[in-house]
Amino acid sequence: MKAYIRTGWDWLKxxxxxWVILFLYQLLWGFxxxxxxxxxxxxxxxxxxxxxxxxxxxxxxxxxxxxHLSKTNDYTPYLWIVVGCMAIRMLLxxxxxxxxxxxxxxxxxxxLTFFQGIKVVWxxxxxxxxxxxxxxxxxxxxxxxYAAHVLTTKSxxxxxxxxxxxxxxxxxxxxxxxxxxxxxxxxxxASELSLLHSVTAGVRRMxxxxxxxxxxxxxxxxISLLFTTAAMFWTGMTALILQQxxxxxxxxxKMWGLSARYAIWQEANQQSK
Numbered sequence: 001m002k003a004y005i006r007t008g009w010d011w012l013k014x015x016x017x018x019w020v021i022l023f024l025y026q027l028l029w030g031f032x033x034x035x036x037x038x039x040x041x042x043x044x045x046x047x048x049x050x051x052x053x054x055x056x057x058x059x060x061x062x063x064x065x066x067x068h069l070s071k072t073n074d075y076t077p078y079l080w081i082v083v084g085c086m087a088i089r090m091l092l093x094x095x096x097x098x099x100x101x102x103x104x105x106x107x108x109x110x111x112l113t114f115f116q117g118i119k120v121v122w123x124x125x126x127x128x129x130x131x132x133x134x135x136x137x138x139x140x141x142x143x144x145x146y147a148a149h150v151l152t153t154k155s156x157x158x159x160x161x162x163x164x165x166x167x168x169x170x171x172x173x174x175x176x177x178x179x180x181x182x183x184x185x186x187x188x189x190a191s192e193l194s195l196l197h198s199v200t201a202g203v204r205r206m207x208x209x210x211x212x213x214x215x216x217x218x219x220x221x222x223i224s225l226l227f228t229t230a231a232m233f234w235t236g237m238t239a240l241i242l243q244q245x246x247x248x249x250x251x252x253x254k255m256w257g258l259s260a261r262y263a264i265w266q267e268a269n270q271q272s273k
Contacts, residue, residue, distance in 0.1 A: 102117020
């Protein structure tokens, strides 16, 4: 496992410019989301009676908010903005993945392989991303009505979690494994191999790849906890800098983890030839 992690790190050091691109991309999205939420939430919070002269003042504030959400269209434009942003991000994701996976699959190719990959393999990446997204979200067609029914019938939080949590856990685990099957297809598309051959090679080394994925997931979780704890103790500008720096660390872990898993997949692919 150490050899694959080292291979992934060596690739990362030679493609720092992709890390800069991903960091700036996530930073811009984070800034936009922050400004968007700040523009919506702060005006609402300023109207909250603090300190409330009576308990009735707080109740009236909540009743008024519920009325605006259920009886008016005041928040419809904001909802459409959120939907539009999600659509734009989903549209950009396969192009970014095309450049990233192509650069991983062609480490010795000269030039800026990230942009070459966007030009060469954006079509299969867009197709795979669309199919994966539809299939991963398909259980929501059944789960959302079920969760809404449980929410209206269960009287306690414990009973609600007992009814919903097992399905959420199964959905998350199956989706995680399903995501890796499409990851093998993306490796194959970037390497210009057939989808069947790509999946077969990945399944042969499924356990090491999943284990490596868990290692990097745990690494990101630990780093996230460290950054959050530090931001809680060092408030003000220091906390803001830490929160803005975290996407950079997360981008490093993402690129490192993908290149390390590709090294395992490539070894299985060469053995099957």
